[in-house]
Amino acid sequence: xxxxxxxxxNRSGVCFIILGLLSLGGCVLMGVLGxxxxxxxxxxxxxxxxxxxxxxxxxxxxxxxxAAIGGIYHYLPKYRGLSLVWPKSMPLHxxxxxxxxxxxxxxxxxxxFGGREYWAYPPVLSTPIFATWIMFGINILFTMKKEKGPWPxxxxxxxxxxxxxxxTFTEAHLYLIPFFNENIIRETTIQWKSYGALVxxxxxxxxxxxxxxxxxxxxxxxxxxxxxxxxxxxLSFVALMVGWSHHVYAVPAATWIRMxxxxxxxxxxxxxxxxxxxxRQSLTPDQKFTHRQSYRFIFAADIWVFLNLILAILISIxxxxxxxHGTHITVAHAMGTxxxxxxxxxxxxxxxxxxxxxxxxxxxxxxxxxxxxxxISNVSLVLFLGALMxxxxxxxxxxxxxxxxxxxxxxxxxxxxxxxxxxxxxGLWMVxxxxxxxxxxxxxxxxxxxxxAE
Amino acid sequence: xxxxxPWRRVLFLALFVSFFxxxxxxxxxxxxLNGETAVSENVLHxxxxxxxxxxxxxxxxxxxxxxxxPDLTNVVANPELGPEYARMFIEEGTDRMPNFGFNQQDxxxxxxxxxxxxxxxxxxxxxxxxTWYGTVKYxx
Numbered sequence: 174x175x176x177x178x179x180x181x182x183n184r185s186g187v188c189f190i191i192l193g194l195l196s197l198g199g200c201v202l203m204g205v206l207g208x209x210x211x212x213x214x215x216x217x218x219x220x221x222x223x224x225x226x227x228x229x230x231x232x233x234x235x236x237x238x239x240a241a242i243g244g245i246y247h248y249l250p251k252y253r254g255l256s257l258v259w260p261k262s263m264p265l266h267x268x269x270x271x272x273x274x275x276x277x278x279x280x281x282x283x284x285x286f287g288g289r290e291y292w293a294y295p296p297v298l299s300t301p302i303f304a305t306w307i308m309f310g311i312n313i314l315f316t317m318k319k320e321k322g323p324w325p326x327x328x329x330x331x332x333x334x335x336x337x338x339x340x341t342f343t344e345a346h347l348y349l350i351p352f353f354n355e356n357i358i359r360e361t362t363i364q365w366k367s368y369g370a371l372v373x374x375x376x377x378x379x380x381x382x383x384x385x386x387x388x389x390x391x392x393x394x395x396x397x398x399x400x401x402x403x404x405x406x407x408l409s410f411v412a413l414m415v416g417w418s419h420h421v422y423a424v425p426a427a428t429w430i431r432m433x434x435x436x437x438x439x440x441x442x443x444x445x446x447x448x449x450x451x452x453r454q455s456l457t458p459d460q461k462f463t464h465r466q467s468y469r470f471i472f473a474a475d476i477w478v479f480l481n482l483i484l485a486i487l488i489s490i491x492x493x494x495x496x497x498h499g500t501h502i503t504v505a506h507a508m509g510t511x512x513x514x515x516x517x518x519x520x521x522x523x524x525x526x527x528x529x530x531x532x533x534x535x536x537x538x539x540x541x542x543x544x545x546x547x548x549i550s551n552v553s554l555v556l557f558l559g560a561l562m563x564x565x566x567x568x569x570x571x572x573x574x575x576x577x578x579x580x581x582x583x584x585x586x587x588x589x590x591x592x593x594x595x596x597x598x599x600g601l602w603m604v605x606x607x608x609x610x611x612x613x614x615x616x617x618x619x620x621x622x623x624x625x626a627e
Numbered sequence: 628x629x630x631x632x633p634w635r636r637v638l639f640l641a642l643f644v645s646f647f648x649x650x651x652x653x654x655x656x657x658x659x660l661n662g663e664t665a666v667s668e669n670v671l672h673x674x675x676x677x678x679x680x681x682x683x684x685x686x687x688x689x690x691x692x693x694x695x696x697p698d699l700t701n702v703v704a705n706p707e708l709g710p711e712y713a714r715m716f717i718e719e720g721t722d723r724m725p726n727f728g729f730n731q732q733d734x735x736x737x738x739x740x741x742x743x744x745x746x747x748x749x750x751x752x753x754x755x756x757x758t759w760y761g762t763v764k765y766x767x
Binding site: 284289329340353355356359362415492500504 | 674725
């Protein structure tokens with residue numbers, strides 16, 4: 174019975190990751206199409222930017238959540254020895270997610286909107302998403318409750334990520350209630366509060382995943398129980414609560430909301446960077462070699478943590494934010510953290526699973542593509558973010574007569590951004606294809622039998 | 628939940644509870660309008676159209692939203708632009724903005740919404756007063 178349960182758990186976690194990888198592939202494609210639509214509006218007739226952007230954003234959110242959820246479903250039974258309390262909910266969770274995702278994409282293609290930003294689709298489609306998160310929450314929280322010893326920090330992070338997803342997702346829909354909707358300041362502030370806290374909640378899932386991956390590679394069980402790791406958790410929690418406010422400095426809400434956000438700033442990134450740095454120092458060459466691809470992605474995330482940290486702190490300073498707000502510097506902040514930190518950490522998790530499941534089978538063209546894709550995507554990301562930063566700085570620090578003059582002036586930078594986006598697309602697709610080849614059902618089926626036999 | 632380190636549980640619960648007080652404050656006094664402005668049905672319909680056509684994908688309000696088109700916070704309130712300027716763009720579209728085919732009432736309601744946004748606050752980038760400790764006193 175336990176073996177059969179293990180088999181279901183392994184397959185389901187990997188299914189979520191496969192769907193996440195497909196979402197990432199679609200996300201970067203839509204991002205490149207959107208960028209060229211921005212530059213050359215006459216191209217891609219039949220598709221408008223206001224359709225491409227939400228598809229791109231929704232697929233990015235889907236990638237992050239699916240990869241994190243798949244990892245948690247996979248790690249708890251396989252490495253923590255905790256069989257899930259509700260394994261049969263996983264296929265239901267998966268298929269509800271697939272069907273709802275398809276419905277959302279159709280809504281965008283047909284031009285049917287209703288919400289905003291991350292949740293731009295008609296709000297009725299949020300109901301199944303909310304229901305699946307309740308299921309996921311029950312399954313994971315009660316499974317972690319079975320843990321006998323002290324909780325590693327990633328349990329705390331995953332628990333907080335799940336609970337606060339439900340809270341912020343609810344908050345993002347408060348505009349459906351007249352008390353919130355009929356006050357433009359309240360409605361705008363709460364919308365961005367919910368988006369900021371949503372990013373905080375996925376950061377909890379992603380940072381928790383990073384802690385698990387680092388613990389697993391190093392074999393150091395103390396790391397995830399250390400006070401520094403718990404400090405990272407607490408800072409991430411506080412940032413989740415108040416860190417969003419650097420996005421709404423310009424909204425005329427109460428002053429204390431802005432001041433609190435400024436005070437908290439982005440301290441969590443300092444701690445995360447420090448933990449990854451210490452972890453790297455502690456690894457033996459053998460440990461690095463055994464999980465080479467996974468290690469590389471976590472290492473890349475560390476570099477991007479430091480680069481994004483500088484920008485994050487800068488835009489949290491109200492005097493700098495006065496100039497950077499509403500410019501492409503903000504886009505660089507969002508893209509830099511989503512691709513540089515979240516995607517690199519989640520790829521570290523995906524390749525930990527690939528390297529553990531496949532062992533020496535992870536070789537040949539898959540390994541080469543994963544390695545080349547890693548370099549191509551990271552080098553492209555440097556150009557990609559550099560172009561955004563220059564464009565944003567031009568918008569922020571030069572005087573312009575009007576929006577149109579400003580837009581024309583930054584076009585060359587946006588062209589570099591779009592071309593480097595093609596490089597990013599190529600690099601990430603190579604990584605995605607390599608991972609999919611290793612995780613595809615036929616090969617994975619063979620592996621689960623091996624695991625069960627063990 | 629982890630029972631071996633009670634201080635961690637206490638910290639979690641303290642933050643969890645404080646989040647609710649913090650949120651409640653934002654939901655009420657933190658976002659109260661200066662001088663309550665009654666919202667008409669036209670404004671609400673304009674807001675709904677703005678959302679249902681995903682105008683946020685390209686436009687910003689208070690610098691929040693997409694970057695393909697301009698910020699619209701004070702476009703109607705700006706004496707150099709005004710409602711007729713906004714009407715022209717909404718009715719005709721541009722090479723970057725499609726003509727959504729709004730009827731006259733829809734256009735009026737979208738303008739009423741943008742007028743209401745402009746009355747609720749002033750988004751005037753680069754016009755804030757910078758203090759010596761890095762904060763900004765925004766022009767409202």
